Amino acid sequence: MFAVLEYQWTWYRRNWRSSAVTTFVNPLLFLLAMGMGFGSQVAAGPATGGERYVVFLAPALVVTTAVQTAMFESSWAVFSQFKWQRTYFGMVATPVTPAQVLYGQLLWVALKLAFGCTAFLLVAGALGALRSPWAVVALPVGVLSGMAFSALLVAYTATVEKPDSFTGLFRFLVIPMTLFTGAFFPISQLPGWLHPLAWLTPVWHGIELARGAAFGTLHVLPALGHLAYLSALVAAGVLLGRRSFDRRLAV
Amino acid sequence: MTNVTTLVAARGLTKHFGTFEAVRGIDLEVHRGEAFGFLGPNGAGKSSTMRMVSCVSPRTGGELTVLGMDPNRDGPRIRARLGVVPQLDNLDTELTVRQNLEIYGRYFGMSRARVREKAEELLDFAQLTERADDEVEPLSGGMKRRLTIARSLVNDPELVVLDEPTTGLDPQARHLLWDRLFRLKQNGVTLIITTHYMDEAEQLCDRLVVMDGGKIVAEGSPADLIRRYSTREVLELRFPPGEQDAAAVQGLADRVEVLPDRLLLYTDDGEAALSAAHNRGVRPASSLVRRSSLEDVFLRLTGRTLVD
Numbered sequence: 005m006f007a008v009l010e011y012q013w014t015w016y017r018r019n020w021r022s023s024a025v026t027t028f029v030n031p032l033l034f035l036l037a038m039g040m041g042f043g044s045q046v047a048a049g050p051a052t053g054g055e056r057y058v059v060f061l062a063p064a065l066v067v068t069t070a071v072q073t074a075m076f077e078s079s080w081a082v083f084s085q086f087k088w089q090r091t092y093f094g095m096v097a098t099p100v101t102p103a104q105v106l107y108g109q110l111l112w113v114a115l116k117l118a119f120g121c122t123a124f125l126l127v128a129g130a131l132g133a134l135r136s137p138w139a140v141v142a143l144p145v146g147v148l149s150g151m152a153f154s155a156l157l158v159a160y161t162a163t164v165e166k167p168d169s170f171t172g173l174f175r176f177l178v179i180p181m182t183l184f185t186g187a188f189f190p191i192s193q194l195p196g197w198l199h200p201l202a203w204l205t206p207v208w209h210g211i212e213l214a215r216g217a218a219f220g221t222l223h224v225l226p227a228l229g230h231l232a233y234l235s236a237l238v239a240a241g242v243l244l245g246r247r248s249f250d251r252r253l254a255v
Numbered sequence: 256m257t258n259v260t261t262l263v264a265a266r267g268l269t270k271h272f273g274t275f276e277a278v279r280g281i282d283l284e285v286h287r288g289e290a291f292g293f294l295g296p297n298g299a300g301k302s303s304t305m306r307m308v309s310c311v312s313p314r315t316g317g318e319l320t321v322l323g324m325d326p327n328r329d330g331p332r333i334r335a336r337l338g339v340v341p342q343l344d345n346l347d348t349e350l351t352v353r354q355n356l357e358i359y360g361r362y363f364g365m366s367r368a369r370v371r372e373k374a375e376e377l378l379d380f381a382q383l384t385e386r387a388d389d390e391v392e393p394l395s396g397g398m399k400r401r402l403t404i405a406r407s408l409v410n411d412p413e414l415v416v417l418d419e420p421t422t423g424l425d426p427q428a429r430h431l432l433w434d435r436l437f438r439l440k441q442n443g444v445t446l447i448i449t450t451h452y453m454d455e456a457e458q459l460c461d462r463l464v465v466m467d468g469g470k471i472v473a474e475g476s477p478a479d480l481i482r483r484y485s486t487r488e489v490l491e492l493r494f495p496p497g498e499q500d501a502a503a504v505q506g507l508a509d510r511v512e513v514l515p516d517r518l519l520l521y522t523d524d525g526e527a528a529l530s531a532a533h534n535r536g537v538r539p540a541s542s543l544v545r546r547s548s549l550e551d552v553f554l555r556l557t558g559r560t561l562v563d
Contacts, residue, residue, distance in 0.1 A: 007358070007361040007364070010358065011358045014354055014358055015347065015349065015350060018349065018350060018354075089346075091347050092345075094341075094345040094346070094359070097311055097334065098410075099334050099362065099364065100362050101330070254311060254313060255272070255312055
């Protein structure tokens with residue numbers, strides 16, 4: 005499993021430049037445009053916890069960015085190793101089992117998410133968008149939310165023969181999950197029938213945790229509920245992934 | 256009975272994909288130190304068999320032991336002692352030649368120092384030392400294939416399983432690969448090879464089986480098979496279009512095969528058959544007497560119909 009991780013790392017070391025730059029530039033652009041630019045038009049009020057809009061936004065954007073990163077790391081990147089490069093098939097001809105390939109891959113995604121969330125928090129901190137030391141809770145929460153989505157998506161990717169569906173997933177799942185789950189405005193602004201849909205997404209739970217921690221408004225019981233839901237998604241993703249990796253790699 | 260000299264033993268081995276029966280009950284034994292070949296047209300079940308022997312594909316039925324163990328139970332332990340060269344390369348083309356070797360060694364749990372040392376040795380074996388730190392992507396097909404073979408040796412395997420090792424390579428690359436495989440064999444490594452090149456099978460294999468339609472249709476050494484399924488010599492008579500008359504050579508050979516542009520006469524004495532044909536007034540445009548080859552056996556057993 006760790007050798008699989010080491011492989012991803014070896015690969016990343018040769019190809020890190022563009023993605024590492026994106027990791028830092030992306031949060032900068034978002035916080036500047038949405039937080040500072042657009043946010044200058046938003047009055048601080050009860051909806052923003054009395055804080056400037058950028059402060060309201062920052063912890064939530066850590067989570068949405070993590071989920072977007074998880075999208076790419078769990079779709080094309082994984083698909084390529086099944087179909088284009090076929091490197092997974094090389095791995096399972098060694099003592100490495102399909103399950104270990106899955107664990108190594110997920111561990112790698114988690115590491116990249118941790119790196120991305122850290123980069124986001126550093127940029128947000130430099131821009132003065134973090135008001136409380138509790139904002140760093142967004143790091144583990146971002147990783148957990150991203151993994152809740154990643155584990156399920158990796159399990160799905162292992163069943164896919166053509167990468168066509170990924171673009172649709174991004175447009176119709178990831179973008180709405182970014183826009184309508186409370187990052188930019190409270191979901192109480194949405195029609196009531198949409199609330200349950202938002203509650204299903206890992207993003208909403210992640211935002212509740214990250215923002216609640218940063219603003220000191222989080223209570224223990226809801227916090228445990230959010231954590232339990234996200235963990236359950238990870239667990240379900242891992243179980244499904246074990247099955248789909250076995251079916252794809254040991255046929 | 257499986258003992259130390261039997262590396263692979265199969266009895267009634269089957270593999271189904273849904274309702275498709277790829278392998279329909281085969282028996283075989285591969286002994287330590289030999290080069291064992293699988294011949295057969297596309298879709299004969301060679302690759303499915305190879306994948307079961309490589310312990311990457313679970314069998315549907317029958318018995319299979321590899322290195323004395325059951326792949327269903329001891330897959331990782333068996334794979335630790337195998338080398339696998341798949342039909343399609345699965346190198347990481349964005350890493351360097353050396354990185355491909357080193358990371359593969361790590362999958363076997365080898366230390367970093369050990370894989371560095373081993374990679375150096377394998378680069379030399381595959382004649383890739385000069386390209387060691389280049390990316391794999393731009394390498395020629397022959398170089399990639401050599402790298403895949405080198406990679407399969409990183410764990411010093413007792414048994415190397417090669418699925419069509421030289422398909423798609425030019426003659427120079429094929430001869431270089433054969434030379435490397437000979438060297439492995441001399442070092443006591445057991446080889447299992449699939450191919451549809453008859454010259455490759457004759458060159459490399461001590462013993463082989465011919466598969467067709469998921470079954471083994473013949474088994475033996477190349478010389479054995481030729482003796483059993485063909486004659487010593489073949490007389491080929493070519494005719495201009497429209498002038499070929501198969502009836503004229505009836506009885507001159509053990510078996511006559513009629514092709515659109517020529518007649519093949521399977522006989523122990525080609526020259527005698529040729530003069531007998533002349534005496535009957537047969538006037539071919541050209542004639543050729545040659546020794547029977549594995550190709551004659553193969554075509555006899557699996558037919559000339561194109562299989563896709």
